[in-house]
Amino acid sequence: MTEFEKIKVPEDGEKIVWDGKELQVPDNPIIPQIEGDGTGKDVSPAAKKVLKAAARETGRDIHWMDIHAGKTAKEIYGKYLPQETLDAIEEFRLALKGPLTTPVGGGFRSLNVAIRQKLDLYACVRPVYHLAGVPSPVKNPEQMDMVIFRENTEDVYAGIEWARDTKEAEKARDFLSEKMDTDIPSDSGIGIKPISEGASKRLIRKAIDYTLKNRDHYESMTLVHKGNIMKFTEGAFRDWGYEVAEDEYSGKVITEDELWEEHDGKVPEDVIVIKDRLADNMLQQLLTRTPLYDVLAMPNLNGDYLSDAAAGQVGGLGIAPGSNIGDGKGVFEPTHGTAPVHAGKDKVNPTGIILSGRIMFEFMGWEDAGELVKKSIEQTIKDKTVTYDIHRQIEGGKKVKCSEFADLVIENMKSLS
Known part of the structure; x- marks a missing residue:
């Protein structure tokens, strides 16, 4: 195990190992965690105790290892993104990360982007689904159940x-x-x-693999692009997507034309459908044809727009989880920012980072722990014991602190497990 200068490795726990094909996850993994800036100091501790509780309820344990980026790293190392932090994620394979503030006037354009690029976390994966009880601006928010795969390194x-x-x-x-x-x-x-062929195809492979793995829940994967205008970048992304499907997934993937010409619109049980939509039209389809879409794959900028728009339909960025995944490694983070005006007040909603931990659990193969986290959060919200952001939108609820919300989730977890 690497000797770090300013990172204390827990004495208990074991490393997660990547064998080149799959992760080898012990029942007591050491997982790095970046607290983050601003409200990261509120939501990260809340998330860590909820996720640790979920692990224990399912017969496992987590040993958190503090690593640093952002303002805290600047104080400790004299730089916002120390190499030691990147080395720790590379060695221990996963990290839970709070929101980070990018320095103004120099340095990285974005610390979040820098982490993704330096670790080659090429797939930004954002599940978007409605939590029962969360207010929404649309009539049927429960129809939203999508997973967005956003290329993370170029564009x-x-x-x-x-x-x-x-x-x-x-x-x-x-x-x-x-x-x-x-x-x-x-x-x-x-x-x-x-926009390169290599980066596009590896992102699209991940999206297809995910859809096939979850075929009991999802049956289509849609390429989202603006290829009618940017023909040799986004149009090429679309074409490379169909090439991957045809060359590497024959018999497992059919096109939308084949669906209607050969199967009368009914998806066979053992395949998924690949289709494509223009990005501007897809923004409309999110609202008007929500149930028709499952997994979406797209270039970087489209992914930024689409994931935020989709999150808006189910309650907003405050509860939206996210992840940045490469080959056998990942950093899991909420979609929202640091909200410094609320920092240190123990009031903000920790749901986004807790559900990012749910994605991490699924990546580790701990699906049962991830599902327990989701059900426990939903029960807490149904009980109308919520943080201020949701409390102001509902009647008859009880406003609780960030830390109190986490404790209530853990209490519900014990009754649901």
Whole structure:
């Protein structure tokens, strides 16, 4: 085991091991945890005790290992994202992460993006589903039950851009004008949008594999793109998706055309359907044809838009879980930000990070613990014992603190297990 300079490894517990094909998860794993900035100091402790309780209720245990990023890391290491933190995640394979503030005026464009890119966590996986009892702006929020696979490493998030008044932007404009026969205004900033075959296909494989693994619940995987305009980036993403399905999943995946031409619209039990939608249309379909979509795969920016829009239909970002997954490793984090105005007040809703832990449990093969977490949260919300964000939207409820909500979830867990 690696000797770390400023990370204390728990004396008890064992490492999760990746054998190149699957994770080997002991019943007492050591799991790194980044508390985070702002309200991370409220929601992370709440999540850790709920997840530890769920592990124990299902005959296991978790040994949390504190690692650092963001403001705390700056105080300890003198930098916002120390290499030791990345090394610890690489070695122990998983991490639960609270929200992080990206420094203004220099450093990383986003600490979250930096962690994903440096660890090659190429799939941002965000399940979106309604928790019974949570207020929603739509009539039938229970119809939303999707899993969004967002490519995590390229597209405009690659960060390749130059301000309009820099020499680099001038060189790019001149090259594109003179060598590529384009007409770009001289006051333009320049950004590059790379979408590669390799990165696209590995993301799409993960989405197809997930759909097949969960075939009893999901029966389609949809490629979301803007290929009618960006033909050689997003259009290529779509084409590569169909190539993967045809070349690597023959007999397991059929196209939407085959579904109607050969099966009269009824999906055979042993296959899934691959289809595609334009991103702008998909935003409408989320609202108007919600039950028709199961698993979605898309480039980075589309994934950012779509996942937030989908979360809005089931109660908002405050309860939305997220994860960033690579080959045999992952970082699990809520979708919401740091909300510094509420930091340290023990009032915010910890559901987003707790449900991110549920995704982590499923990734570990602890599906029973993950389902127990979800049921316990739902029961707590049904009891109308909720944090301020939900309390203000319901009648007759009891407003509780962040830490109290976690304790109530654990109490319900004991009666449900």
